Amino acid sequence: MEREILKFFPYGKFRPYQKEAILFAYRIISKGIVGLLNSPCGTGKSVSVLTAFFIAKSNHSAGKLFVLTRTRSQLEIFCRELKGIKQHSGKNFVASILTSKQEICPKAKDDERLKKLSYHDFIRYCKDIKEMKLNGGCEYYTNTIERWRLTSRAQYALLRLKVISPLLPDELYNFCKEFKLCPHEVSKALMPYSEVVVGNYNYILSEAIRESIISKAKIKIEGIDCVFDEAHSLPDYATGMFSDELSTITVDRALKEAEEFRIDDYGFIEALDHVVRKLGLEAKHHHKFDEEHLIEKDRVIMEIRKLTGLNDVSDLCEKLILIGESVRLSKLEKGGRPTSYIGRCAEFVYSWINANNKSHVFYSLAVKNGDKEDMYRIGFKCMDPSIAGNIINQLRSTILMSGTLWEFQYYIDVLGIRKTYEALNLPSPFPRENRLILVDRTVTTKYEKRSLEEYYKIAEHLKEITKNIPGRIAIYFPSYEVANNIIRSMNTNIPILKEEKDTNIVEVLEFLKSKDRCIITGVARGKISEGVDMTEEGRSLLLGVIVVGLPYPKKTEIHEALRAFYKTKFGENAVKYSDEIPCINALAQSIGRLIRSQEDKGIIVLMDRRVSGRFKSKLPEDIRKDIKGFKKFKNLIETLRKFTATF
Template sequence: PNVRKGQYELMKDVENALESKKSLIANAPSGIGKTAATLCPSLEYALLNKKTIFFLTPKHSQHKIVIDTLRRIKEKFNIDFIAVDIIGKKWLCPVSGIELLSTQDFNEYCATMRKNERCIFYNNTRENGDLSENAIKIAERILSEKPLHAEEIKSFCKGFCPYEIAIEIAKESCVIVCDYYHIFSLVREKLLSRINKYIEDSIIIVDEAHNLPERIRNILSFRLSNITLKNAEKEARRFGFDELAEKVSFINEAFENLRRKRNVNEFFIEKEEFIREIENIEEYHKIIEELETAAEHVREERKRSFLGSTARFLYYWQGEDEGYARIFRRESDEDKEKLSINYICLDPTILSKDIQDAHSVILISGTLNPTEMYRDILGFSKETLCKSYVSSFPPENRLNLFIPDITTEYKNRNEENFRRISNYLLRICSSIQGNIAIFFPSYEFRDKIYFMIKDSMKDRIIFLEIQNSTKEEKMKMLNSFMTTKNAILLGIQGGSFSEGVDFFGGVLKCVVVVGLSLGKPDLETKSLINYYEKRFGKGREYGYIYPAIRRALQAAGRCIRSEKDRAIVIFMDKRFLWKNYRTALPIEMEFKVTKDPEIYIKKFFEFSES
């Protein structure tokens, strides 16, 4: 009786995928109950057939939702199973200041500390590779509890390594809630080996799977800048590696040599061209060894080593050409010239293809449209079930308006067009009582509009999304916006507030999506388009248009978070109506095209009140 519309259909499709050992790509909108719909049939199947469920989700808040769902299933149906929540090792680590490190820097620091037996938390937890007597007691206590969130596990492990204890619990677990990184990275084989699990006996559920291709590409991409090299040189001198410091200085000079050869801001560079520059200094493999040896020495005193970062890049630079782009960039940053060499992954299947060996893989998200694109770029077979589900929210609770005489195309970014956009926004805001979120294609574009409208909106508090703000700063702004009446949020498509954030309680009365957040027309974007064109004959769609539509739809989805919410979504760009862009919009989306949004806004809210 509590199964929602669309949820039953999704549950049946999950059951069928599991029974037939196939994969499912499910484009399931908010409100359908994706977590329960995938977990319930998967758990039943896993317990009967001795399989392990890996539930992958990118945000810690979503980990909590999954664990809470598992608790309810356990209590309601009185099922006996073990589940564990494992977040990134860095976030479980009790060492202070560790959160400031990148994942790669942390992993190298952690490995050095364990190797040299200098981590007190690890030493307390492991004795000759096995859990210590006291650590076993903690693990047993955790196992006796209901499924715990990672933060709760951490609170049980005072003086011990929470990650190592979570790994031990994972050996006994039927459900492992973890991050993308644990399965879609180079650590996967090591992790599976440690917890005695096999990919063939695994059911892998990927939540918010629209993020997966880009996340994999980021994991497999590497970058080295002249700023890192300058810091590495200083680090080498500080720790007495003067000869190595000279070699690092020569690598920095090699950057300058490459820049002088071509007087452009970015260009493609061959693998061998950079290696030859390095080998003018020292044999390539030898300099990597010297850098890493020095980095280990540095990590005994510091958590991060720039010498280690340099060694890591040089090591991965030797990788394959197929599925990658090698790009030299020159950028200006506060009057400083920033040079970088980038080894950029274009092909997510480098990591995702091996996942096809799993019993079943289930990808779920509210913006996996078109599903065939995700099937193609993640390397799933043609037998994969690709399906879209209808929202369980009443369609009359959301009004979609398309404004046809606006565009944010680069060629039309002139004063007249900015003024037209500003006027539309002022008209929309003056027609709506309640909070409004407006999402722009970039910070620069947003700021231009903000300065045009701010003096006409002095009666309303405007919140500006801040680039590179901390998690705490974002939460503070979100809470303040939620508790301020008639507030306006000016955010960015693909930013902190357009995805993975819930504006609960019907706070948002309107979302305006201004333009399309298309990728910068740089060499990386062009490389991605060319690669997808070569592979699938759909380069512009897969590498440029559809990702922008997805960012717009994610932003649009912020306002309707429950079946009681009512709101208006306004898309301001004529390209949303073009055929090649419309393909990526939900088939069931109904909309009105208008240059007079106030008329529809008034009717919609009058109907709400009646």
């Protein structure tokens, strides 16, 4: 096996425990079972599973590999590793890289209107223009596909791609632009010849995408070996696919759209507007703002029927969805953005009607909208991630891997995995002496203890801690509400970038790279706490990570419903699965931003006295064994100063 590993492994030396990861992945693929791999960030998981696949493939014990990621940056990591393996091994394999159709579309690159479309609206635009419904069609598509077959130009490009693949998304875009071809269609055409396909979770989890892309490429799901990267997020991703929300902003725009285009909707949009506002006001009465209030599913449809006199709301929704298509085309022809708010409202209500009562909850909420009128929303949320397990059980083999995948049984249970599985938990390869973990036991964000006095105390401690960390620092809070209350009292001269709900990751990285000393603040489970590689040339950009409070899920009516749902499915594990594991995962993801290489050093400060209590025993051993708790804040600062003096 050593010789086979060296044939495909493209680096001169192995990181600690990397061979164990390769052998584990090889065993999973060869046996055709499910594998759960917990290996800390920065340990080379990506190249390990790819190496294992090619060994298994050379031994005729593998199918076609699908590598699924959440983000483009993760996708590009796998693409680069594939390039390295191809160059090192001399093996002439084909790999297809599937990225967002909107990001790689030549027409969208040149048209600001298309860039600003929601992905959902862009897909509809793409479908319409391919079907020649507007603007004379798409030249990139017609240059690629003619009468359901590849054109001679596309066939020639495909021959070249088989030799030079894999290409990074930007490389593929430039290659296809040179031939005036559609990059997405070319990538799809390459799939039947590919040993490896890299894309996002939807290519396997979404039935519609599976049918339109994988089935058309004549790939059988039973022949797919699949890797889910950052698999700790798979339960939330799976439920998110079957959840949706609609706001009064969208409904108001739909009302204006109906008037502008003289659409007879039988009073549907007015009725929907009335229902959303009525239910939103109820939520405001119960919880004020930003907290969901559970409602009966049938209330929305009964109210719409009552106000419109309609019996079959579902049938009307289907008709309005088609009308929405015409509105999109008309707007584009007039130089506007091809979006339809009537179509969006109809699609939402249609999905509401068809959502499963047993696995979904239905809610309303009120949102403070700055100085403008309050905004109201209704939505439905899926609580059952086992849709992912239904697919995983059909795949030839599956590897779920992450740096925070300790509780293996949790993933087996909530994802509904029934296949034989094996698990491997690898220790951190990074020197323990490079990382200091301190606990401030004098503060807490426990809900019952929250007060302006406690927030001020935390702010003062943050000011002192950050003053003594001579580098870049990330501070994570349990919620935006807690963050805002504390940050406004934290007077510091260090530059701060606050994560907002619309914060761009590129902006955060540029801020970090432009300053030797600065602070970024975010929330647990937010954009800058998970899946973001805050590194430069392989080294961490951060010297300190501070986690304020414990990131337990917020106690809401929805969360209580989830607990009850888990109680029915998992009995005594309900609280563990609904509260404890999500909290520990969020905590671990936040502190995992710090150490990314053998040379990195840094400080982690956990600011909540609960960490040193019973909660500590629930933490992974890698974290638990290095924790130092302090009842006196001055002693924490002294320990911190001694550690930074060694830098």
